[in-house]
Amino acid sequence: MTTRGRADQYQCSVTRPPDVDQFWEQVQAELDGIPLDPEMTPVPMRSTDEVEVFEIHYTSLDNVRIAGWYCRPRESYIAGPYPGLSIVPGYVSEPTLPKSWAKMGYAAIGVAPRGKLRSNSQFNPGYPGLLINRIIDRNTYSYRGFYADALRAIDFLVGLDEVDSSRVGVHGSSQGGALTIVSAALRPDIVTCGAAGAPYLTVFMDSAELTHSYPYEEMNEYFRLYPERKEQARRELAYFDCLNLAAWVKAPMLIYAGLCDDVCPPETAFALKEALPGEVTFHAYERCGHDAGNYWEMRNVEAFLAKHLQPANADLHAQMTVG
Amino acid sequence: MMSEGQPTIFEENEPAATGSLVSDAPVAAAGRPEHLDAFWDAIDDELAALPANPEFTVAPLQTNEHATVYTVRMTSLDRYPIAAWFSVPKGEGPFPALVTAPAYASVVVPAHYDQRRRFVTMTMMTRGQRGADRPYAAAYPGHLTNGIGSPDTYVFRGVMADMLRAFEVLRDHPAVDRERIGVVGTDAGLLLAARRPGIRAVQVASTFWYRLAEMAAGTEAYPCEEINDYLRAHPDDRDAVGRTLAFLDPQYQAGRVTASVQISRDQERGTANDAWLAGLVGSLKGDVAYYDVTHEGQTDHDALDAWISAQLGVEPAPRSWQAEEIGPWR
Numbered sequence: 001m002t003t004r005g006r007a008d009q010y011q012c013s014v015t016r017p018p019d020v021d022q023f024w025e026q027v028q029a030e031l032d033g034i035p036l037d038p039e040m041t042p043v044p045m046r047s048t049d050e051v052e053v054f055e056i057h058y059t060s061l062d063n064v065r066i067a068g069w070y071c072r073p074r075e076s077y078i079a080g081p082y083p084g085l086s087i088v089p090g091y092v093s094e095p096t097l098p099k100s101w102a103k104m105g106y107a108a109i110g111v112a113p114r115g116k117l118r119s120n121s122q123f124n125p126g127y128p129g130l131l132i133n134r135i136i137d138r139n140t141y142s143y144r145g146f147y148a149d150a151l152r153a154i155d156f157l158v159g160l161d162e163v164d165s166s167r168v169g170v171h172g173s174s175q176g177g178a179l180t181i182v183s184a185a186l187r188p189d190i191v192t193c194g195a196a197g198a199p200y201l202t203v204f205m206d207s208a209e210l211t212h213s214y215p216y217e218e219m220n221e222y223f224r225l226y227p228e229r230k231e232q233a234r235r236e237l238a239y240f241d242c243l244n245l246a247a248w249v250k251a252p253m254l255i256y257a258g259l260c261d262d263v264c265p266p267e268t269a270f271a272l273k274e275a276l277p278g279e280v281t282f283h284a285y286e287r288c289g290h291d292a293g294n295y296w297e298m299r300n301v302e303a304f305l306a307k308h309l310q311p312a313n314a315d316l317h318a319q320m321t322v323g
Numbered sequence: 324m325m326s327e328g329q330p331t332i333f334e335e336n337e338p339a340a341t342g343s344l345v346s347d348a349p350v351a352a353a354g355r356p357e358h359l360d361a362f363w364d365a366i367d368d369e370l371a372a373l374p375a376n377p378e379f380t381v382a383p384l385q386t387n388e389h390a391t392v393y394t395v396r397m398t399s400l401d402r403y404p405i406a407a408w409f410s411v412p413k414g415e416g417p418f419p420a421l422v423t424a425p426a427y428a429s430v431v432v433p434a435h436y437d438q439r440r441r442f443v444t445m446t447m448m449t450r451g452q453r454g455a456d457r458p459y460a461a462a463y464p465g466h467l468t469n470g471i472g473s474p475d476t477y478v479f480r481g482v483m484a485d486m487l488r489a490f491e492v493l494r495d496h497p498a499v500d501r502e503r504i505g506v507v508g509t510d511a512g513l514l515l516a517a518r519r520p521g522i523r524a525v526q527v528a529s530t531f532w533y534r535l536a537e538m539a540a541g542t543e544a545y546p547c548e549e550i551n552d553y554l555r556a557h558p559d560d561r562d563a564v565g566r567t568l569a570f571l572d573p574q575y576q577a578g579r580v581t582a583s584v585q586i587s588r589d590q591e592r593g594t595a596n597d598a599w600l601a602g603l604v605g606s607l608k609g610d611v612a613y614y615d616v617t618h619e620g621q622t623d624h625d626a627l628d629a630w631i632s633a634q635l636g637v638e639p640a641p642r643s644w645q646a647e648e649i650g651p652w653r
Contacts, residue, residue: 001641001643001644001645002644002645003644003645004644004645044556045552045553045555045556046464046548046552048555092428092429092430092432093428093430094428094429094463096464096545097464097545097548099543099548100543100544103543117429117460117462117463126453127430127432127453128385128432128433212435212436212437213435213436213642214432214433214435217436221384221385221387222384224387225383225384258620258621260620260621260642260643260644261620261621262621262642285619286619287617287619287620287621287622287643288619288620288621288622289620289621289624289642289643290620291618291619291620292620293619293620295618296618319543319544319545320544
């Protein structure tokens with residue numbers, strides 16, 4: 001077995017651009033000029049006695065139409081208002097219907113940011129491909145819009161009458177872990193708490209050097225072919241690095257990671273933990289990889305979210321979160 | 324058989340669902356279908372009559388110092404265009420080959436860097452998945468129940484044919500050592516081994532098609548929940564769904580599998596313990612080994628990699644590493 005230095009002592013190379021605040025203020029200003037135009041279409045086939053399911057759409061940056069699933073308890077099962085919960089997806093997985101969370105009492109949204117199925121008619125970089133799509137330009141980089149799509153899911157939630165906007169959480173693993181951080185950082189006055197597994201999009205350049213697993217391997221492949229673009233990409237990616245957004249997070253956060261994660265190196269989870277200014281609960285699992293110990297951690301996630309969001313049926317369990 | 328132009332999302336405006344399948348009568352095990360052999364023989368006959376005409380195109384971005392990566396386009400059942408990621412190690416072949424059985428997911432990426440170094444690899448894009456989504460783009464959820472009322476209309480008749488077709492292209496590639504072909508992934512690999520003899524080893528990291536109708540009846544988790552959703556809307560199809568899924572259940576083809584098989588087992592899970600797996604394991608004709616999952620992702624990965632590597636005669640490539648003690652964190 002190979003050896004590796006202590007993950008908690010890793011010195012990452014990320015620097016914070018002095019104008020990162022202005023960059024995201026500009027993105028927000030653009031979003032402010034685009035009506036959300038929310039739509040909800042009932043999906044009776046996937047609804048149950050306890051949970052109503054809707055297919056949703058809304059408009060995001062560049063006027064891209066974004067899809068998602070929205071699940072809420074039936075009034076006859078649990079009376080509102082409900083805590084809101086945004087379940088954010090991993091890199092290759094399609095968003096699943098958050099029915100199990102709705103059964104617990106959450107008004108839950110499963111968002112499909114641009115490029116995911118049903119949100120890919122206007123933007124479709126393919127997989128592999130999303131991570132490196134316009135990686136050398138922060139103004140057209142894929143994650144500029146992708147992050148905005150996750151933020152607009154929060155806006156969608158708090159615009160619903162049945163959602164208690166003082167109780168809004170975010171949860172996901174891998175890319176979902178990153179989008180949890182992004183949501184909490186860029187909607188700091190709305191997001192009440194966040195649970196992020198194996199956070200991706202954190203310390204991008206070091207991560208790629210620490211692994212040969214996808215998605216970061218996309219960067220290794222790209223820089224192998226175009227080495228002259230590496231430093232420019234490093235500068236641009238800094239605007240999207242969760243490490244550089246973490247300072248804006250106000251909500252309590254749960255972070256969990258596998259200490260042998262070959263996909264999102266655990267060194268980056270430790271760096272993120274240190275960068276978060278508020279209350280952080282951190283769990284790391286020996287011998288676990290990108291699963292981030294979810295076999296054990298899922299119950300902690302449920303309890304953490306329940307503590308802060310107070311759903312009606314906190315004793316029920318959610319479908320296992322995958323990245 | 325699947326026809327062109329099927330809707331991508333076909334379940335809209337279905338009648339309102341009532342009740343929960345979990346509390347309703349479960350789908351009964353349908354037993355071995357009477358026409359099982361005829362069903363699969365027809366697939367083989369139709370494939371045999373239709374040339375694959377594979378078209379290999381180098382993928383410069385994914386190609387590296389260890390392996391050349393290609394995308395392959397080929398023709399499958401119903402003249403459907405499918406695709407695959409395919410890689411060949413640099414150096415003198417032939418090489419052992421590693422096929423990843425199709426998973427229930429939209430996105431298919433090339434095999435891992437560590438696999439590409441050691442094996443000819445194939446990860447296949449079957450109909451509906453990205454890369455093979457013209458004319459049919461699968462919906463998730465929705466794909467799993469598309470045409471499920473009959474084995475002849477079920478979309479996975481075509482998907483399984485796509486798996487067989489892609490495998491044939493790999494098997495016939497000159498870089499492949501035909502004596503050392505392994506399959507990893509779900510239990511679709513057992514169906515592949517049953518229909519295409521000569522595969523040396525099959526690793527089933529998780530079952531999917533084995534007793535799927537029964538498994539769905541005991542869970543509300545997707546993708547199994549797709550079946551429950553379907554049955555809530557189509558309660559009269561309960562028996563038909565059970566019959567259709569039986570055509571794809573590997574237990575009824577296990578007697579044709581002569582490859583060495585490793586199956587992951589979890590005694591704490593009712594759908595992965597000895598009692599659950601008995602109907603499958605008892606019929607396999609080759610060596611059978613169990614792997615008892617630990618749920619420590621990297622421990623499990625390394626153990627599974629060690630087994631398939633040994634079966635195919637290559638060095639393992641563990642991904643775990645030893646770090647200094649920094650816990651306890653749980």
